Amino acid sequence: MQIHIPTPLRPYANKQAVVEVSAPTVAQALAALTSQFPELRKHLYTEEGKLRAFVNVYLNDEDIRYLDHKENAPVKDSDSLSIIPSIAGGTPVGVAPMAKAATLTPEEMGRYSRHLILPEVGEEGQLKLKAARVLCIGAGGLGAPLTMYLAAAGVGTLGIVDFDVVEASNLHRQVIHGTSDVGRAKLDSAEDSLKAINPNVKIVKFETRLTSENALKIFKDFDIVADGTDNFPTRYLVNDACVLSGIPNVYASIFRFEGQASVFATKDGPCYRCLYPEPPPPGLVPSCAEGGVLGILPGLLGIIQATEVIKLVLGQGEPLVGRLLLADTLAMRFRELKLRKNADCPVCGTHPTVTKLIDYEQFCGIPPKSAEPAAVVNGVPQMQPVELKRRMDAGEDLFVLDVREPYEFAIAQIGGHLIPLNDLPQRVRELDAGREIVVHCKAGGRSQKAAEFLTQNGFKHIHNLAGGITAWSEKVDPKVTKY
Numbered sequence: 001m002q003i004h005i006p007t008p009l010r011p012y013a014n015k016q017a018v019v020e021v022s023a024p025t026v027a028q029a030l031a032a033l034t035s036q037f038p039e040l041r042k043h044l045y046t047e048e049g050k051l052r053a054f055v056n057v058y059l060n061d062e063d064i065r066y067l068d069h070k071e072n073a074p075v076k077d078s079d080s081l082s083i084i085p086s087i088a089g090g091t092p093v094g095v096a097p098m099a100k101a102a103t104l105t106p107e108e109m110g111r112y113s114r115h116l117i118l119p120e121v122g123e124e125g126q127l128k129l130k131a132a133r134v135l136c137i138g139a140g141g142l143g144a145p146l147t148m149y150l151a152a153a154g155v156g157t158l159g160i161v162d163f164d165v166v167e168a169s170n171l172h173r174q175v176i177h178g179t180s181d182v183g184r185a186k187l188d189s190a191e192d193s194l195k196a197i198n199p200n201v202k203i204v205k206f207e208t209r210l211t212s213e214n215a216l217k218i219f220k221d222f223d224i225v226a227d228g229t230d231n232f233p234t235r236y237l238v239n240d241a242c243v244l245s246g247i248p249n250v251y252a253s254i255f256r257f258e259g260q261a262s263v264f265a266t267k268d269g270p271c272y273r274c275l276y277p278e279p280p281p282p283g284l285v286p287s288c289a290e291g292g293v294l295g296i297l298p299g300l301l302g303i304i305q306a307t308e309v310i311k312l313v314l315g316q317g318e319p320l321v322g323r324l325l326l327a328d329t330l331a332m333r334f335r336e337l338k339l340r341k342n343a344d345c346p347v348c349g350t351h352p353t354v355t356k357l358i359d360y361e362q363f364c365g366i367p368p369k370s371a372e373p374a375a376v377v378n379g380v381p382q383m384q385p386v387e388l389k390r391r392m393d394a395g396e397d398l399f400v401l402d403v404r405e406p407y408e409f410a411i412a413q414i415g416g417h418l419i420p421l422n423d424l425p426q427r428v429r430e431l432d433a434g435r436e437i438v439v440h441c442k443a444g445g446r447s448q449k450a451a452e453f454l455t456q457n458g459f460k461h462i463h464n465l466a467g468g469i470t471a472w473s474e475k476v477d478p479k480v481t482k483y
Contacts, residue, residue, distance in 0.1 A: 001075055003033050004082040007256045011422045012039035017331070026057065026064055027071040029081055044083070053278035058082040061337050082337065084260075084324070086232070086253075086276040101130035101156065108200065112154050120316045126154055130200075132313045135159040135222040137210060137238055139186040141298030142228030142252055142305065144176035149306040151194040151201045155313070158194065159204040159222055162186045169483050173295040210234055212357035215241040224312055226250040226305050232279040233360035239264060239272035240357055243347045250308045252301040257294050259301040259327040262320045262339065263308055265348065269321035274342040279364040297329055373466055380451040383438055383463040385472040399432070401439045403450045404469075408442060412481040414472055421446045424453060433459045440465035440472075442483075 003019045013019060014037065021036070023029035034041040044055055051057065051071070057064045060079055067073045075081075104112070104126060115121045115129075132155050136143050139162040147158055166174075166181045166189055174186075181189040187205045194203055206218055219225060219241050227238045227249055235253075242249035242265035249265040251272060264271045304325065311317040326335045346353045361368065374382055391398055392415075400416030402409060409418050419427050421441070431437065437459065441447040444467050451464040465472070473480040 001029060001077055002080040003029060004080060006083055006085060007258045008085060009040060009043055009083065012043060013037045017328075022077070024074060025069075025071070026059055026073050026075055026081065029075055030057070030071075043085075052280070054086045054276050054280045056084040056275065058084060058337050061335075063338065063340060066340050082326075082335070084326070084337065086280055101127045103127075104130065108154070111198075111200075115154070121314060125314045125316070128313050128315075129154045129310065130156040132224070133157040133159070133222045134309055134313075135161070135219065135225045136228060137161050137225065137234070138228035138230070139174075139176065139190040140164070140170065140228060140230065141173045141254065141293065142302040143226075144174045144190070145299045145302030146226055146228060146305045146309075147190060147194055148176055148197060149303055150309060151198045153306070153310055154198070155201065155309075157202045157204060157222075159206065159218070160187060160190060161206040161208065161210050161218065162190070163207055163209050167482070173293060173298050175299065210237060212237060212360065215357060216245060219245045219247055222247065224248050224250060224309055226309055228252070228302070228305070233364045233366065235272065236279065236363060237357065237360045240347050240354060243271050244355075244357070248312055250305050250312070252305045254293055254297050254301055256292055257297060257328065257330045259297055259329075261301055261304045261308070261325045261327070262323060263312070266319075266321050268341065270339045270341040271345060271348040273347050274345045275324065275339055277342075277345070282365050294329060297327075300327060300329065377448060377464065378452055379455060380448060381463050382466040384466055385475045388438055388465060388472075389476045397436065399435045399437045401431070401437050401447075401450070402441070403439060403446050404441050408483070411483050412469055412473070414440070414469060414477075414480060416440070421450050424450055428454070428457060431459070434461075436461040436463070438463045438465055440468050442468045443470050444468040 001021060003021060005013045005017055005019060010016060019033055021029050021032040023032050030044065034044065044052060046052055059067065059073055059075065059081060064070055064073060104123060109116065112126050115126050116123055134150055134155050136147050136158060139147065139160050143160065147160060150158060164186050166177045166184050166186055168182050170177060171179065176193045177186065177189045185207060187207050191203045191205065194201055208214060215237055225238060225242050225247050227235060229235050229238060239249055247265065248263055249272065251264050252259060252261040263269065308319055311319050322339050324337045324339050326337065341348065343350045373384065376382065400414065402413065402416040402418045403421040403424060405420050406418065419430065437454065439447040439451045439462065444464060447468060448464045451462045454462050469480060470482055473482045
């Protein structure tokens with residue numbers, strides 16, 4: 001049988017997308033997989049041998065959690081298993097009917113003429129779009145195409161939550177911003193672009209980080225929320241706030257060449273926690289900043305989100321309620337998996353235990369930020385960029401180990417010996433265990449993993465460069481390119 005390996009886990013499966021195994025049950029198939037690729041085991045199972053809560057396994061298109069025998073379900077050679085980890089006709093039940101605007105102006109009649117001749121839209125549907133209030137979380141990769149197409153379609157009110165500024169590294173995918181916008185607030189750049197597309201749209205800007213303190217207040221004035229976030233704390237916050245507010249959550253997430261999309265938090269449909277009850281530990285799933293993303297991918301997924309929003313507003317078609325759409329752009333294949341509402345879900349289940357918004361940083365295992373940076377993380381001393389620069393200038397005998405990828409090394413470097421993180425176990429003998437080693441990457445996550453690996457393998461004098469080469473650029477040498 002075939003086991004489909006998602007992009008984040010392929011480095012631990014010899015970069016294979018599909019692995020063939022022979023086994024009589026799901027559990028034995030996964031055992032055969034992890035026996036062939038031992039590094040996969042810690043990503044799929046806890047130390048107690050249970051499947052991790054942020055990893056779902058599907059037999060064909062059914063979640064094994066809902067099969068009679070769960071992991072012991074029998075399999076045939078023609079079956080397939082899919083490992084799905086967390087990355088990011090008529091109105092469907094649970095989606096409140098939208099209000100309608102009074103009229104369309106002659107200018108709007110001309111602008112939306114191609115909508116008006118569609119029987120599924122017509123003037124009545126266009127009036128629903130004009131009256132709709134949609135909140136978009138983020139004006140980045142997903143938010144850019146999402147808001148642009150919603151504005152073009154005639155959604156009357158678009159709320160956008162974002163507190164970031166435009167950087168040059170955003171431009172290959174965040175098409176709502178241009179080169180001249182670098183350094184500007186994303187909200188201001190997005191507003192200019194959206195107004196240029198459709199001056200009739202009302203833009204409501206929230207230049208703030210979405211938090212447990214402000215989410216419900218922001219959400220209350222909107223009909224639908226579209227989640228374009230890129231981190232787990234905000235994703236769980238958006239989900240819970242949508243469930244508590246009774247507002248549909250149009251979800252998408254992206255990583256490298258793959259994406260997911262669904263519609264959560266409708267009355268009878270599942271929520272994000274039904275799919276992923278718990279988040280992965282910090283650092284286990286790399287962000288797009290570290291793992292990379294094909295620039296076109298957020299455009300594709302953002303347009304899928306916009307399509308789902310419009311269908312919900314119009315009350316037409318079959319929204320992605322109870323379905324998870326998987327997109328693989330390298331193979332250009334789309335697959336669909338069934339999602340079920342979990343009666344034991346702590347937020348939307350029969351007896352919910354989460355009845356108010358919580359501390360999502362804590363829930364996701366992220367330690368609270370302190371005024372002073374941590375000196376030690378998981379037993380690894382953290383060295384600040386200024387300290388490394390001082391010691392390098394003093395001629396101290398430090399070995400700088402760069403665990404980024406070769407293409408990153410070509411973009412920017414501070415000197416040092418390049419061994420990519422995934423190659424480190426095979427090349428560890430190149431390093432002198434007796435020397436003092438400072439490990440760095442782009443932002444500090446991969447180098448922390450490398451430093452922990454070296455420490456576990458007998459290296460005594462290991463430091464992680466806090467903040468990586470990005471912090472070096474900000475605090476030591478701005479000539480070093482940020483990417």
